[in-house]
Amino acid sequence: MLVSGKVVVITGASQGIGRACAQEFAKYGATGLVLHYLGDPRSEEDVQSLKKELETDGRKVATVPGDISDPSTSQKIVAVARETFGRIDVLVSNAGICPFAEFLTMPLETYHKTRAVNLDGSFYVTQAVANLMKEQNPQGGSIIAIASISALVGGALQTHYTPTKAGVLSLMQSCAIALGKYNIRANSVLPGTIATDINKAHLSDPQIHNSNVSRTVLGRLGAPDDIAGPVVFLASDLAKYVTGASLLVDGGAFVNLQ
Known part of the structure; x- marks a missing residue:
């Protein structure tokens, strides 16, 4: 039970990687979960079904709706965690969007929204949770942000997206330095192409899919649980000396140059 007894906050938890x-986390022993979701009808239905699934064996699950690009959402997440569990041991900053768009014709609103959700939202929730984790010193905590292979490489239809994921990677590196004295670890996971709702339409083109x-060198796209395992590892005491690191989970796509 790698994370036995831990309280875990996950943003963007209704679908996909979250x-x-x-x-x-439930499988490996977490006893408390705070699940953030957008709050639209579909995510409401999805998160309630997840809550029902996970509330077994004495496990308690709290849910918090809201737009992660609004700073007040992160404050609500921490308030619910404090009221329900009294602490946060792990944060998984996962909420993100990736609306594929041509660079030269991209509406500025697309750029601003992508930045606001992916980068600003990660900053807001990391800062809010870290302040509670600071109070827990010397217990501290573990923060894991879901960045992307796109933090390292470019994409013609992702000129608005790749900078946000590079920013998330950099945010975790700097937070590792800023928060280490409070025994708070900060790391990032960089998924390759993972088949989720965020890219379902894009991957529906057989040429793009193939x-x-x-x-990849493993000959398949990633699945959400391919990312979940490394996240639990980084949250666990197996990674107690790992901070400021980035873990590429891409089926070997990055190294497959030749």
Whole structure:
């Protein structure tokens, strides 16, 4: 039970990687989960089904709706965690969007929204949770941000997205330095192409799908649970001396140059 007894906050938890992380933390012993979600009808339905699934064996699950790009959402997340559990041991900053768009014709609103959700939202929730974790010193905590392989490479339809993920990677590196004295670890996970709702339409093109598969050395796209395992590892005491690190989880796509 790698995370036995831990209280875990996950943003963007209703679907995809966030949902898989919640399931994996429950599998490995987390006793408290705070699941953030956007709050629209679909995410409401999804998160309530997840809550029902995970509330077994004495495990308690709290849910918090809201736009992560609004700073007040992160304050609500911490308030609910404090009231329900009294602490936060792990933060998984996962909420993000990736609306594919051409650079030269991209509406500025697309750029601003992507930055606000992916980078600003990560900053807000990390700062809010870290302040509670600071109070828990010397216990501290573990912060894991979901960045992307796109933090390291470019994409013609991702000129607004890749800078946000590079920013998330850099944010975790700097937070590792700023928060180490409070025994708070900060790391990032960099997924490759993971088949989720965020890219379902993009990957529905057979040529795009096959191109992404061929770039991996394992011969398949990633699944959300491929990311959840490394996240739980970074949250656990197995990684107690790991901070400021970035873990690439891409099926070998990055190294497959030749």
